[in-house]
Amino acid sequence: MSSRVRLGVNIDHVATVRNARGGAHPEPLRAARLAIEAGADGITAHLREDRRHISDADIGALSELCHGLGKPLNFEMAVTAEMRDIALRHRPHAACLVPERREERTTEGGLDVARNHAAIAPVVRALRDAGVRVSLFIEPDPVQVAVAEAIGAQVVEFHTGAYCEAVIHGRDPAPLLEALKRGAGEAERRGLEVHAGHGLDYDTAQTVAAIPQVVELNIGHFLIGEAIFVGLETAIRTMRTRIDAARPGA
Template identity: 40%
Template sequence: MTVLSVNVNKIAVLRNARGGRTPDVVRAATVCLDAGAHGITVHPRPDARHIRADDVLALAALCRGRGVEFNLEGNPFAPPRPGYPGFHALCAQARPAQATLVPDADSQLTSDHGFDFARDSARLRPHVAALRQLGCRVSLFVDAGGDVGAAAGVGADRIELYTGPYAAAYAAGAAETALAACTDSARRAAAAGLGVNAGHDLSQDNLAAFLSAVPGVLEVSIGHALIDEALYAGLDATVRGYLRLLAAT
């Protein structure tokens, strides 16, 4: 069965908007794990717009104590700065089970594209090797339809399919082309010996169709839609809704 990793970035967005310590990121992650989520994901940005370095360490300790996956996302090329020691340094402190590398610039509101392997492979290779030496499984954020097999060439264990275009096409009632690209990419990744994760704008509305069509998805990382749905249904009930959906597909 595909496993669910809940991204709790949006909890930190709410906290930081007001200041102080509430809502509490670790408490929210604990509710998700108590409801049955298989892991927790965060994507700390260098500008600390949501998840901060201290959150990373606290969530890593929570996941370690619960025996579940902690998935840390970030741009390996972003330089350190005050409050952000750099992605590798955070991984060295937190020792996440999975490190997901994403090519997001500081100016991006959210991740919106995968790596350009023709440009980035040589720079990625030493970062991937260093993370694997820390004991991290390494996943690379990729565009559906792109050169997903190149991820194997830089030493990655998995890819994470960027599903934003699929979600937008699904909402518009025309998901076939985007879904076919995801399906083809998953098959090519598997042929290259890579595991397949997926994430971005997946929701209870579009997830079943995605998993029914795309083979071998090991993990989905879901944050924005899950927190949106939880505003109305509650966090525990929403996580359980996703788990029922995953169990049925």
């Protein structure tokens, strides 16, 4: 495959900064609009059970914005009845089911679909029946990929955190990158669309984007952090350039 890799911009941490002061600034909706103007192909937002960053009102506003601009909203959510009902109410373009623990600072790994398939499958089915495209955030493990297919997911998003941490801390990232490549190949063989995200920066995003089966990267923390120094538009445009460089023929 040589098609252009889509870039989804996660705006959770704009809301983190806003909530630190309890006011209305900076506004996630404004960040989403700027991201789209800068070249984002879609917006990602994670409504956590503890509401530590994105709020219910944010999801409503983002749904309206993305629908009005013809851009997809990727709604990240835990596998709970509450989140299922919120997703069914707003019917975003896509819902990405992720693991969630209240004490974690950020999502620490992939969803264990193999162990928890009995609880996950009904949520996948309900979302699909409502016309929502369902993604599962998993490790690039062939068993997890196989179960994702079996319970009806259309997309798998591979957790790239371990690979990115290895790069940052000077450990050998080659085995982890190879696992991502093998997982992407297995997902493609099973008819699943392949996305990737977590911990990606300019360099690691370009490397992961070069994996032929990857069609979308979802990136948030790095872009929001980089925006402090260069502005959100420049950060996103630079990321877009780096991702495109991974597929020069696209």
